[in-house]
Amino acid sequence: MTLQEFTAAVLITRGALADTDGSGLHVVAPPELAARLGLHEYQHLVFEPEANPVITGRPEALRVDYDSPLVEALGGLLDPRSRLAFVEAPLPPLKPIDPLRELERGVTVRNGVMRLRECASVTTTYLCFVLEYEALADERRAGLLELWINPDARSVAEWPGLLETATPRDYLLVSDLGPRLQTASMLARRVAGVMARHDLNDLLESLDRRRARDVRRLREYFDGIYQEIGRKAKRATQPEARASEMRRLDATRDAYLGRVADVIERYRVQARIWPVMVVGCLVSAYQLRVELLRRRTKSDVTFAWNARDRAIDARCCDGCARPIHAADLCDDRAHWLCPACLAPCPECGRPYCGACHQRCPRPHR
Ligand SMILES: [Zn+2]
Ligand SMILES: [Zn+2]
Ligand SMILES: [Zn+2]
Known part of the structure; x- marks a missing residue:
């Protein structure tokens, strides 16, 4: 049994999910277990000493070897419990x-x-x-x-x-x-x-709908203001008055973008399992x-x-x-x-296997 297999077995029997791929273990642990082990609820455990620094540099990555505090903490969970009910x-x-x-x-x-x-x-x-x-x-x-x-x-x-x-x-x-x-x-x-x-699904669809509605209302509201200021700017004969209307136009656009960002933030979904x-x-x-x-x-x-x-x-x-x-x-x-x-690739329209390839294997221009 390798250290990685041992870690996976202990974590899984204590209620975590541990998914192996070429780069280590992807672990999702229930909150109390994560707290006991000093892990985040989602953590990528990397066992290879030669692992790719791009991967180990990510915030969710944690290097594990026999001296790691994690291994000691896992041992503390063990006693007769490397068993599954x-x-x-x-x-x-x-x-x-x-x-x-x-x-x-x-x-x-x-x-x-x-x-x-x-x-x-x-x-x-x-x-x-x-x-x-x-x-x-x-x-x-x-x-x-x-x-x-x-x-x-x-x-x-x-x-x-x-x-x-x-x-x-x-x-x-x-x-x-x-x-x-x-x-x-x-x-x-x-x-x-x-x-x-x-x-x-119904929640996600309703969020999409409400977000689209709020963005549409904002656009209508700000369009009205924008056009009004635009007309004033056109009518303005004095360069100063004109410049002042142009600044108001910029400010209105910034306010609009800020409000749209708020709406998008308000309907953002955070999901976890x-x-x-x-x-x-x-x-x-x-x-x-x-x-x-x-x-x-x-x-x-x-x-x-x-x-x-x-x-x-x-x-x-x-x-x-x-x-x-x-x-x-x-x-x-x-x-x-x-x-x-x-399904067909969105770029070249030809289907490819999602198990054989992560993305379409054909060259795209
Ligand atoms: Zn393609
Ligand atoms: Zn599928
Ligand atoms: Zn395939």
């Missing part, structure tokens, strides 16, 4: 299914072909993340999200109310969960972002191994069929993690993609 949830027993039929019923590939390779009944791990989100604008909005994530299938189940009926069972050592915990944590963070934005808890649950499910074929490429993916929904879970888009049942595949690697992650 598991619950038992009342789920119906698995009945036999026709896997081909279930695949056709529950999954759509719009521009390719699926081939079922194997279907096995398994006991699989779901990790339940409860996250809270908050948006502050001219009003405050908050909510809770409960996501049941199957890291093996990279899928999300929505089982509202299940956690309340679950009973505590055992603890599992984090080391036995391996990379599942990190995959699930990364998916939870991204899926929660997508869902919170969806829940807040933080994890409240994570527990595991062992679930009997079917695991379907499927080949996704697109022209000459293919990818192997796993789908999960769960007995509560009697259906295949929504699988997270390989680009943005949005859970979807219908996908397009990319030409190069047959990634599983939502429409937004295979």
Whole structure:
């Protein structure tokens, strides 16, 4: 276990989200945990001694090595708690299914072909993340999200109310969960972002509408004044009177810009999401191994069929993690993609895969 893996495991079991990428760990910690560890609620932990100075110079970046105070603070949290609580949830027993039929019923590939390779009944791990989100604008909005994530299938189940009926069972050592915990944590963070934005959609739209209305009113008001002064300036025969009207014009324009900036500030949204808890649950499910074929490429993916929904879970888009049942595949690697992650580039109009590329790979003039 590397220092980075250790850090991720401790943080995740204490309710933080830790997302690994090539440059370290992106951590979102609940406020009390962040305070105990002396971290900001969002922090980018960098473990590489040779890390890029551009990254380590950012305010959210924190270098970590074995001598860091953070590592000592993590040790203080540890005791027997590098374990994750598991619950038992009342789920119906698995009945036999026709896997081909279930695949056709529950999954759509719009521009390719699926081939079922194997279907096995398994006991699989779901990790339940409860996250809270908050948006502050001219009003405050908050909510809770409960996501049941199957890291093996990279899928999300929505089982509202299940956690309340679950009973505590055992603890599992984090080391036995391996990379599942990190995959699930990364998916939870991204899926929660997508869902919170969806829940807040009416708020965001109403803010846009009100901002546009206020800016329009300001413009009408200041236009009137501006034109009035402009007319006076034209009529003015004395150079001094004219210069004075010109100064008033400038002052009016500055006042207008200042008021517009105030309006934009007033409707700015500050949103954040933080994890409240994570527990595991062992679930009997079917695991379907499927080949996704697109022209000459293919990818192997796993789908999960769960007995509560009697259906295949929504699988997270390989680009943005949005859970979807219908996908397009990319030409190069047959990634599983939502429409937004295979959308046309705004500059050249040709679609590109959001999982293969962060931005359009074609040269633009
Ligand atoms: Zn996507
Ligand atoms: Zn392009
Ligand atoms: Zn791709």
